[in-house]
Amino acid sequence: MQIARAMKRLSAGIAALSLAGCVTLVNTHGYVPSEEQLSELVVGVDTRDSVEDVVGPPGASGVLRDERWYYISSTFHTRAALAPKEVERELVAISFDEEGTITNIERFGLEDGQVIALNRRVTDDNVKGVSFIRQLLGNLGNFAADQFFDDV
Template sequence: MAFPPQVRGNKVDPDLLAQLVPGTSSRADVIALIGSPTAKATFDDNTWLYIGEVTRPVIAATNTVLDQQVVVLTFDGSGVLRTVERKNQDDSVPVAVVSRATPAPGNDASFLQQLIGNVGKFSPTQTDTSRSRQGGATNPGNF
């Protein structure tokens, strides 16, 4: 059974993108024509990213990428469009995933060690004595 392709993100229509004119179009023009960006560059609000891809689900709840598109719009300080760049899957850079685990402080105790380790840590007499010092219900002579 083949699953239908799914569009993810913001895939920009090439005909609408062609209507943007560097040096003339403003941020408001861009939003009115193709919508809000998927993201802005981390350290530069003048770089807008429109990221979209077409995927197809495959076995084991993973997706295969059929088409990937990124449109990068750069604006000057006054909000006028300066450059339009189109990137596709061929421009992507593979990233190596590190498989090691981040160490956490503490011991690696088994479930049984954790269960037995808590036995005797909490005493009901500590709770009763703290109530009597506060003049609670366990001390009826204190009105």
């Protein structure tokens, strides 16, 4: 009788763990202002200060001249041991002129995204297959004594 009860509890526990593995976890990162907030901004009138008052500071800005502010939000679904999958992305870009007045407000979604090939500038280390000790010992013959003494 106790064995049957223990088996029922064990099978109920296994079923609960199996169902818990099927639950989708939803993670949202970032912040994008709502349409109501953006409707308060007037192109050609509002400035960086008024944008910051209405929608808050940006998550990112233009790299060189701070001429665009970016608000980015992403939603990921994670299921069991699978890799997270991005299911929603929103980006709001607010452009400014030299005086800091809004010139454009754009909204992009995940469907507007493009894969961009990054140009990586990486220097080859040229030490594949060479151990640390060999690198140290390999430099012993590359120095001359006159490199260590100044002409006095």
